[in-house]
Amino acid sequence: MTDAEPGKSPDNPWPVRAVSTRVAKYIDKLGTVWVEGQIAQLNLRPTVAFIMLRDPAADMSLSVVCPRDLVENAPVKLSEGVQVIMHGKLQFHPARGTLSLRVTEIRAVGLGELLERIERLRNLLEAEGLFDPRLKRPLPFLPDTVGLITGRASAAERDVVTVAQSRWPAVRFAIRNTAVQGPNTVPQVVEALRELDADPHVDVIVIARGGGDIDALLPFYDETLCREIAKCTTPVVSAIGHEPDNPMCDLVADLRAATPTDAAKRIVPDAVAELAGVRDLCRRAGRALRNWVHREQHHLDQLRNRPVLAAPLAAISARADEVHRARAAARRDITRLVAAETDRVGHLSARLATLGPAATLARGYAVVQTLPDASHTGRVLRTTADAPAGARLRIRVADGAVTATSDGPEGNPYEAH
Template sequence: MAEHEVRTSPEEPWPVRVVSQKISAWIARLGWVWVDGQVAQVSRRPGANLVFLTLRDPSAEMSLSVTCYRDTFEACDPPLREGSRVVVHAKPEFYAGRGSLSLRADELRHVGLGELLARLERLKKALAAEGLFAADRKRRPPFLPRKVGLVTGRASAAERDVRENAAARWPAVAFELRTVAVQGPTAVPQILDALADLDRDPEVDVIVLARGGGSVEDLLPFSDEALCRAVFACRTPVLSAIGHETDTPLVDFVADVRCSTPTDAGKRVVPDLAEERRLIDQARYRLDRAVGHFLDAERRWLTNVRSRPALAKPETLLNGRREEVDGLRDRAARCLTHRLDVAGNDLTHTLARLRSLSPLSTMQRGYAIVQRAADDAVLRTPDEVTTGDRLRVRLADGELAATVE
């Protein structure tokens, strides 16, 4: 175990005073530091020489108590008030009697406008280098959101402008309102909570950050780094409507759509019902005209087709074709008859030649054919038979049986 580690046990615990002393010693080692913050509360007791301040972190729900002498507090020009951005030179102290931590300040300085603008410019360059301002990551808000998330001040003119202008364009628009502080030390934490709450709501399709005009100091919460990163991380499209048209807090560059004023946001978050109806009427008119022109063109084409001779008097074409068919049938009949006549003549001549060469023709002139009955062999000489052989004598009209004697 290292030498500096604490050695305690249930049997040998440290008294409260020892723990308090050790905590005080550790805190005292920090020494004097410069602290940047926003004055959240000022407490001045009549006749007291000490002034008590609450210094809050501009981007988180964290604060520290600060004590200073009245002379140190009154040395600030202009006088400090709640919401002032200051730089404090202080030393942290732990009060063992109360168990509390506070800063003991010996110098308070206002953060000047020039210094604030320089800080914002450095932050703007850093965020731009990280791609938070890139145009290709910006999303198009939905054409008609189911519900519009609105983050604005309580009963503010910005809320009224957004609601009235949106309702004038689309009377059925629905809002999910989150009222927050829009300036001062509690503004950024409240806006972050409201933004995260609306981003989790599945019915909210778009979120509007709205605030009226003000000084650079009043609009500082909307240039806070934590808020810019939260808007960048939102899954829901965000519209920024902060101040007047000339006001450009850093959240304008991160948001998906930058509106010049809350009134402009009310006009851009929903479509104009009258304009959409006019566009629909125009589209229907153009569609009717297009369909009418198409039908007229088709009707003219049909009229032209019907006026052609082939459709006007289709029997004319059929009659011509019938004549052609009749002519072809006549030619085919004549050609076939001619061929049959030629073939008949050829057959007659062939039959005549065949008859002239046929043995039957010779036999009709008185000749006969003698065959041996045993094997039908034609006999040409008497030596081919013997006595007693049976013969077959074929005549022109029948045959005879004979025996050789």
């Protein structure tokens, strides 16, 4: 069985010196590089300078070593927060196990180049939709607690707190003091943003600082900070600098305030103005209500003055009189008609009585009828031939009837004459 390759098994490990030597040789093969970053720390020694070069977008740092003369003769005065470009060679120190950049040349990032980078970042964020107005969240009318990120004991903090409390005395603040200039600005502001955004009592977050040149406001053009603002679920107000200043975070924030004072006016209402508005609304509401009551009262008065409501039974009474008159006329007409018909019936009865047989019988006449038998039915005698001898007769007179037997016809009573 052959031994395992060195460093590939626990039975045949590499010593630390072997690993460090190999790492140093590998890094040495990388050659020289150009590196851009922000100076986070600067420590000058008699002959050498130690610099901590930081990448603000990724929160990573790199140790830099260079001659002191190189720092003193740099094209710009080097200090913490300055953006620079360095040329050097990476070196790994096996004794300490550390990596550093041995710098031989330092260049400042020109304003034109810086502005060009800012413009490229602006176009990138705009293309991703971070500036879209539809994504802007509205500010609450009256926030419970205002989160304020600003410099310690700064004029911006004093302006925001003083103006906001003068407008709405009950407003509460959750203040986070951070660096607002230099290499530590972005990580501290991002940490404060995350902390305030996670607080359920904070309804709006304000990032405020005073004005300055582009170098002083450079952290607020940082991509990491802009993306962190876009990720917040709490509305964010950007109040960086003065009116002409327009850092990138202004475009990403939900509201841009021209100054910290303007931000204080935007986040809370003016109690005096609101009370005046409430009083005005109360007056207008009362006036509108009184006018409505007066209109309705006038309308009711008009309705009550109408004849149908002023004397609701008048129409019924008028109709009742008409009904009474119609009934009287109908009764009168019926009485007249009955009287006329009664007279007519009386006249007809008199005529009938006059023409009827009863009246004739009363004057002494009689009606002679044959009594009915098996051979014929009874009939009124009209000739003597109708009453032969032996025929039974019924003689009706005025007060009754009698029966008789016929002896036959007599001689002509008119022959003797």
